[in-house]
Amino acid sequence: MIGMTAAAAELLEYDEVIAGFDPVMGLEVHVELGTETKMFCGCPTAFGADPNTQVCPVCIGLPGSLPVVNGKAIESAIRIGLALNCSIRPSSVFARKNYFYPDQPKNYQISQYDEPIAYDGHLDVVLPDGTEWRVEIERAHMEEDTGKSLHIGGATGRIHGASHSLLDYNRAGVPLVEIVTRPIVGAGERAPEVARAYVAALRDLLKALDVSDVRMDQGSLRCDANVSLMRKDADEFGTRTETKNVNSLKSVEVAVRYEMRRQAAVLESGGEIVQETRHFHEADGSTSAGRRKETAEDYRYFPEPDLPPVQPDSAWVAELATTLPELPWVRRARIQQEWGVSDEVMRDLVNVGAVDLIIATADAGASPEAARSWWVSFLAQQANTRAVELADLPITPTQVAEIVGLVDEGKLTTKLAQQVAVAVLDGEGEPSQIVADRGLEVVRDDSALQKAVDEALANNPDIADKIRSGKVAAAGKIVGDVMKATRGQADPARVKELVIAACS
Ligand code: ADP
Ligand code: MG
Ligand code: ZN
Numbered sequence: 256m257i258g259m260t261a262a263a264a265e266l267l268e269y270d271e272v273i274a275g276f277d278p279v280m281g282l283e284v285h286v287e288l289g290t291e292t293k294m295f296c297g298c299p300t301a302f303g304a305d306p307n308t309q310v311c312p313v314c315i316g317l318p319g320s321l322p323v324v325n326g327k328a329i330e331s332a333i334r335i336g337l338a339l340n341c342s343i344r345p346s347s348v349f350a351r352k353n354y355f356y357p358d359q360p361k362n363y364q365i366s367q368y369d370e371p372i373a374y375d376g377h378l379d380v381v382l383p384d385g386t387e388w389r390v391e392i393e394r395a396h397m398e399e400d401t402g403k404s405l406h407i408g409g410a411t412g413r414i415h416g417a418s419h420s421l422l423d424y425n426r427a428g429v430p431l432v433e434i435v436t437r438p439i440v441g442a443g444e445r446a447p448e449v450a451r452a453y454v455a456a457l458r459d460l461l462k463a464l465d466v467s468d469v470r471m472d473q474g475s476l477r478c479d480a481n482v483s484l485m486r487k488d489a490d491e492f493g494t495r496t497e498t499k500n501v502n503s504l505k506s507v508e509v510a511v512r513y514e515m516r517r518q519a520a521v522l523e524s525g526g527e528i529v530q531e532t533r534h535f536h537e538a539d540g541s542t543s544a545g546r547r548k549e550t551a552e553d554y555r556y557f558p559e560p561d562l563p564p565v566q567p568d569s570a571w572v573a574e575l576a577t578t579l580p581e582l583p584w585v586r587r588a589r590i591q592q593e594w595g596v597s598d599e600v601m602r603d604l605v606n607v608g609a610v611d612l613i614i615a616t617a618d619a620g621a622s623p624e625a626a627r628s629w630w631v632s633f634l635a636q637q638a639n640t641r642a643v644e645l646a647d648l649p650i651t652p653t654q655v656a657e658i659v660g661l662v663d664e665g666k667l668t669t670k671l672a673q674q675v676a677v678a679v680l681d682g683e684g685e686p687s688q689i690v691a692d693r694g695l696e697v698v699r700d701d702s703a704l705q706k707a708v709d710e711a712l713a714n715n716p717d718i719a720d721k722i723r724s725g726k727v728a729a730a731g732k733i734v735g736d737v738m739k740a741t742r743g744q745a746d747p748a749r750v751k752e753l754v755i756a757a758c759s
Contacts, residue, residue, distance in 0.1 A: 266516040267523060269444070272484075275523070278446040278515050279492050280439040281481035282390075282507075284457055285431050287400060287474070288331045289467045293428035294399040295322030295365065295562075300430075302473055306405075306423035314399075314428030316361030321561055324349075328430035329372070329565055330575065331466040332397045335432055336373025337576050338460055339392050346566045347372045349397075349559040357422055358402040366433075368556045371396035372565060380456040381584060382448055385598055390453050391437040397565075402427040432466075438492065446482075446515065451508040454478050458504075459583040471502045478507050479532075482514040484522060493518075494528040498542050501535050509540040517542065590614065594623055607635060608645050615652035621659035629655050633673055637680060650679045657686045670743045671695050698744045701753070704737065707745070708753045711736040722758040730754045 272278075293300055296313035312320035336343050350368035376392035403426055408418030434457065442449045458469045458476055469476045483495035496518070498510045518528050532545035581589075587610065591601040604610050609630045616626035630645065634655070638645045658675055661667040667675065667690070678689045690696055698704060711733045712719040721729040730751055737750045 265520050266513070267519040269512065269516060271523075272515050272519040273444045276484040276486060276515075276519055277440070277443060278511075279483045279485060279495070280436075280442070280446055280450055280511060281495065282436045282439070282450060282453060283479040283481070283497075284434045284454060285400075285477045285479075286335075286434070286461055286467045286469065287476075288328050288430040288432060289465075289475075290325055290327045290331070290430055292325060294325050294328055294397070294430035295428055298428065302475075304425055306421070306425060309425040310427070314360070315424050322365065322559075324562060324565065325430060328397065329567065331430075331464075332372050332395065332432050333567060333572060333575050334464055334578065335434070335461065335466060336376065336395050337572070338464055338579055338582070339373065339376035339378055339395060339434065341373035341376030341392060341395060343567065343572050344370060344372055344374065345569070346370075346564045348564045349562045350556045351559050352398075352554045352556055354554060356401070357420065358404050358424075358427070360402065360424060360427055364399060364401065365559055365562070366398035367396035368551075372567075378453065378456060378460070379584075380449070380452045382445065382452050383602075385602065388442070388449050388452065390439060390449070393435045393437045395432055395434045398431050398433060400426050400429040400431050447508040447511040450480060450511045451504050454507050455504050456584070463580045463583050463586075465580075471504070474500075474502065477502060480507060480510050480514070482511055482518065483528065484515065484518045486522075493522075494530050496528065496531055496533050496542075497548065498533045498535050499545065503537075506535060506537065506540075510535045510542060513540055513542055594627070596627075604631065607631065609635070612645060612652055612655075616655045616659070619653045619656035621656040625659045625662075626652075626655065629659065629676075633676065637677070641680070648680060649682065650676060654679050654686055661686065661690065665746065666690070666696050668697055668743060668746060671697065674743075695744065697746050698741050699746075701749075704741070704745055704750060704753055705757075707737045707740045708733070708750065708757055711740065712754070712757060719758060722754065727755060730758075 290300060292298060293314055296311050298309045298311050298314055301309070313322055333343055347367060347370040349365050351363040352366045352368070353363040355362050371394040373395040374393065376395070378390050378392060380388050380390060382388055402422055402424040405421040405423065406412055406414045406417035407421060409416030414420065436453070439446070439449060458471070461467050461469050461476070467475055471477070478501045480498045480501055481495045482498070483493040485491070485493050496514060498514060501507050501510045514533070521528060530548045532548060533542040534545050535542050587601065587605065590610065596604070604613070604627070612630050613623065613626045616630065617623045634648060634650070635645060638648050641648070655676070658667070658672050661675070662669060662672045675686050675689050675695060678693070679686060683689050714736070715733060718729050718732055722733070733754045734747055734750045738745055738747060
């Protein structure tokens with residue numbers, strides 16, 4: 256592909272980028288709030304409805320319609336601000352951000368401008384190697400989402416080459432909170448990692464706050480990544496580009512790295528960076544030029560005349576502060592302490608997405624050790640062979656705890672328990688039902704076991720002699736045969752006792 260070779264040639268090696276430049280980043284994250292209704296009208300916000308079935312005069316901007324603020328959205332915005340260590344403004348106003356775009360039916364977006372509801376905060380994020388990085392938050396403000404354009408007739412779904420476009424206003428007016436960082440400086444070669452870790456931490460935080468479903472794949476969490484480079488000796492920031500709507504954690508990292516390499520190549524060859532938005536291409540991890548960036552003046556911001564200022568009273572804000580959940584990383588540290596596992600083990604548990612599953616399994620009655628062992632070994636293998644995420648395995652923590660309980664009671668051996676788990680994964684029902692249906696319980700009846708022991712000894716006279724002469728270790732083979740004969744349904748410890756008793 257000509258395009259790709261050309262693009263590759265325009266990138267500087269990462270090492271050379273770092274040797275010559277310091278990156279500066281600014282991350283703007285839009286989060287769609289999980290309110291039942293839109294920001295300024297009563298239309299529902301559910302994802303995936305037929306186009307233009309969730310609209311009304313307010314959200315499609317018909318003349319004479321009047322917006323009313325969604326109180327739940329304000330509450331969520333304040334809780335987000337508090338969780339990000341921001342100050343909450345006692346009085347903040349909405350502003351009209353004026354621009355024409357077909358997915359924006361009013362020709363302006365109601366947003367906040369110079370008086371955002373939350374400002375001056377920070378979020379401490381943990382990098383993959385365990386070090387902490389503080390990201391300063393400039394502001395978190397409320398606004399409404401736009402509709403969606405659908406470009407028809409082209410090969411790529413993009414506007415270029417399309418014969419016509421369709422508009423879906425279901426998303427127009429869905430409440431958004433936009434969280435904007437201060438410039439992130441000094442990250443050097445770790446800039447892409449910091450960007451990813453920040454978005455990951457923010458996502459976990461928003462999820463813990465229960466203000467959004469934070470599905471990057473469905474666009475309920477979107478990141479715009481601003482990147483610029485400074486030469487090592489420069490004392491001013493370089494010109495930034497803004498890569499829009501990067502929609503996975505990995506893509507955030509890839510996009511920042513790509514822009515660093517691309518901008519460095521432009522600067523090294525004597526060129527200049529233009530301030531512009533850029534599109535991210537999932538397929539090859541590249542970015543391409545979008546539109547020249549408007550400046551704030553181009554938007555002709557002015558206070559929204561149809562809405563009063565938002566003035567949350569301080570008692571309410573204080574009350575909301577008491578509803579903040581334990582922060583995900585604080586909770587993680589506490590759990591690590593409780594479980595007594597090393598940093599590495601904990602990081603692995605986090606990376607495979609096992610922490611919440613283990614906690615839920617322990618909450619359902621299993622010991623933390625057993626819960627951990629099930630999720631990180633047997634079930635992790637199952638997830639692997641079934642090519643799904645651990646959390647998407649069709650077995651619940653409650654079911655795992657039930658299986659662990661059956662093992663603890665001595666009703667199942669580990670082997671049998673694994674068969675039961677596989678049956679649950681295969682959709683055969685609840686563990687106890689599977690045990691009953693398949694007659695999987697451990698054989699407790701000594702007389703049945705005695706018979707199998709005697710048979711195994713008779714079939715292996717030389718081993719039987721060894722055991723009789725005191726070589727107890729030789730019993731393993733006999734125990735194995737008995738386990739086989741009972742299809743794994745015997746308790747191996749009990750079998751061993753019977754074998755030794757029979758030989759003494
Ligand atoms: P815009 O309206 O262009 O989106 P915002 O103020 O909302 O502007 O966001 C700009 C983001 O870029 C902020 O996170 C800010 O910290 C960051 N930023 C500002 N200047 C630079 C720069 N030179 N290089 C990288 N990031 C920058
Ligand atoms: Mg912005
Ligand atoms: Zn509406």
